[in-house]
Amino acid sequence: MLISHEAIEILKEKFGKKCQLNLALAPFTTAQVGGPAKVLITVNNRESLIDAIKFCWENDLPYKILGSGSNVLVHEDGFNGVVILNRSKNIVCNIDKNPPEIYVESGANLSLVARKAALVGIAGLEWAATIPGTIGGAIYGNAGAHQSDMSHNLILVEILQQLSEPVYWNVEQMEYSYRCSVLKRKPQKAVILSAILKGFRDNPEEIQKRTKTFINYRKKTQPTGASMGSMFKNPPGDFAGRLIESAGLKGTSVGGVTVSSIHANFFLNSERATSNDYLKLIQLVQKTVYEKFEVNLDLEIELVGFPEQSSQNFQSGTIRL
Ligand SMILES: Cc1cc2nc3c(=O)[nH]c(=O)nc-3n(C[C@H](O)[C@H](O)[C@H](O)COP(=O)(O)OP(=O)(O)OC[C@H]3O[C@@H](n4cnc5c(N)ncnc54)[C@H](O)[C@@H]3O)c2cc1C
Numbered sequence: 586m587l588i589s590h591e592a593i594e595i596l597k598e599k600f601g602k603k604c605q606l607n608l609a610l611a612p613f614t615t616a617q618v619g620g621p622a623k624v625l626i627t628v629n630n631r632e633s634l635i636d637a638i639k640f641c642w643e644n645d646l647p648y649k650i651l652g653s654g655s656n657v658l659v660h661e662d663g664f665n666g667v668v669i670l671n672r673s674k675n676i677v678c679n680i681d682k683n684p685p686e687i688y689v690e691s692g693a694n695l696s697l698v699a700r701k702a703a704l705v706g707i708a709g710l711e712w713a714a715t716i717p718g719t720i721g722g723a724i725y726g727n728a729g730a731h732q733s734d735m736s737h738n739l740i741l742v743e744i745l746q747q748l749s750e751p752v753y754w755n756v757e758q759m760e761y762s763y764r765c766s767v768l769k770r771k772p773q774k775a776v777i778l779s780a781i782l783k784g785f786r787d788n789p790e791e792i793q794k795r796t797k798t799f800i801n802y803r804k805k806t807q808p809t810g811a812s813m814g815s816m817f818k819n820p821p822g823d824f825a826g827r828l829i830e831s832a833g834l835k836g837t838s839v840g841g842v843t844v845s846s847i848h849a850n851f852f853l854n855s856e857r858a859t860s861n862d863y864l865k866l867i868q869l870v871q872k873t874v875y876e877k878f879e880v881n882l883d884l885e886i887e888l889v890g891f892p893e894q895s896s897q898n899f900q901s902g903t904i905r906l
Contacts, residue, residue, distance in 0.1 A: 588623055588666065592644050596624055596667070599636065603627045610659045613651055613670060615717055616854050617811040618863065619659025619890070622668035630673045631690050631778050635745060637669045638776050642748055649889055650776060652692060652719030656726055656813055660890030661860045671721055673778075678705045684783045686740065691721030691777045695728065702784055703792040709738060709784035711795045715803045717814075721777040725768050727761045731799055736761040743778040751778055764818055764885055808847040811854035816867065817882040825882055826850035832873045839866040860891075 596604045604626050610619035628634040641648040647666030651657070671692035678701060679686045685707045689698055695718050699710035712733040716723065724742055727735050741753045760767035768775055817825035829835070829849035837844045838855070840862030845851040852866055871882050 588646055592646060593624060596626065596640065599640065600626050600633070603629075603633075610651070610654070610663060610668065613668075614654030614657060614659055614813075615811060616654075616658060616813045616858075616863070618661075618854060618858055618860050620661050620663030622664045622666070624667045625670060626667060627670045627672055628692070630675070634669065634671060634673050634691070634776065634778060635751075637667070638745060639748060641667050641669075642774060650721065652722035653694065653717050655717045656722055656728075656885070657887050657889045658813065658860055658863050660888070662890060664890040671719060675779075676701050678702055678707055680705050680707060680786065684785055687782045687784065688779065689720045689782060690779050691719060691724070693720045694718075695720055695723050698782070699796070703789055703796060706786055706789050706792070707784035708787035708792045708795075710782070711792060711799055713738075714796045715800055720780055724759070724777050724780055725766060727759075727764055727766050727769075729764070731802075734761075734764075738782040738784065740781045740783050742780045744775050745778055746773075746775045806848060808845040808851050808853060810845075812845070812851045813886045815850045815885050816852050816870075817850060818885045820880050820882065823880065824850075828874050828878055828880060828882070829870055832870075832877045834870055834873060837866070837869070839869065842866050844870065 593606065604624060606624055607621045608625045609621050611617050626637045628637050648669060649664055649666065650669050650671055652671050673690040673692040674694065675690040676693050676698055677688040687698060687702050687707060695713045695716050698720060699714040702710050712729065712731040716728055716730060718728055722728065723735050724739065729735060736756055739756045739759065741755055742759065743751050743753055745751045815825065819825050826849045829844060834844050835849050836846045841854060841856035841858030842862040843853050843855045844866065845853050852863065874880055874882055
């Protein structure tokens with residue numbers, strides 16, 4: 586479904602300067618890759634997020650919610666629909682609840698939430714302090730690190746489905762598994778508006794110490810530079826990074842993208858990489874690892890703006906050169 590001129594005019598009127606046309610998405614992604622969105626709407630609070638999404642649903646417009654763009658590879662041709670850039674970021678910590686709770690809007694930055702919680706003595710989110718995504722992206726993909734993940738902290742998530750009133754799901758309803766939720770597994774009309782997270786009480790200095798240990802570990806083991814973090818999920822009982830390294834692929838480049846020599850599961854945009862460079866390197870790595878170890882590497886990242894079938898094939902590691 587294409588966006589009509591009329592729909593664009595209504596969006597411009599509704600969202601004013603927050604509605605931009607044909608804007609490149611690369612600067613809104615951590616890999617710095619991707620062509621323009623037909624329409625880009627920036628929402629700064631929960632209400633405008635609801636407004637924007639309902640408009641897309643009512644008018645049957647293709648849409649994509651973008652948080653920090655840290656887990657997506659956007660096609661060079663961009664996205665021929667409405668991209669809703671979620672910047673709703675209210676955070677309220679309540680240390681008096683038992684267990685202590687944090688209310689967060691879905692566009693809040695995950696590491697900022699962890700730091701704010703730590704300052705008031707709410708522990709349990711230290712694992713999240715180094716992840717560059719939003720709460721929405723983290724709840725959607727069950728982001729995690731250091732033996733923890735979103736499923737350990739989530740109490741309730743507020744979800745808008747179809748055109749009804751928002752509903753609250755508990756952690757069981759999210760059907761979490763490794764880096765996955767029911768929303769990611771079975772794509773559907775559902776948007777994460779806000780959430781209530783839990784932690785536990787601890788001395789802010791102790792929390793800070795643990796956070797620093799994680800930050801230092803990251804600095805030692807992961808590269809800086811434009812990337813999407815881990816490209817592939819770890820296969821059962823192994824590590825994607827270990828397999829890629831053992832296949833001799835560290836430092837391998839295609840066009841402007843390179844397999845990091847520090848962590849082989851990070852693909853760095855080292856020199857104006859295109860989405861096509863990324864795809865070629867993904868294919869090369871999947872093929873080489875399969876030939877050497879008979880292991881399929883499934884994408885952890887998501888493809889945006891790609892034809893649906895090729896997205897599915899890449900996601901499950903079934904495309905080979
Ligand atoms: C340097 C680096 C390190 C990283 N380290 C880790 C790590 O340790 N652990 C880890 O798990 N990940 C890691 N990541 C990946 C990434 O940060 C996480 O997956 C993060 O949770 C993605 O959030 P986002 O806001 O960037 O999502 P986006 O990339 O913007 O979107 C990802 C998906 O979530 C959907 N989505 C986003 N918001 C909503 C919403 N409100 N409602 C419904 N759907 C939504 C999008 O539509 C899209 O399908 C890393 C990335 C980088 C660049």
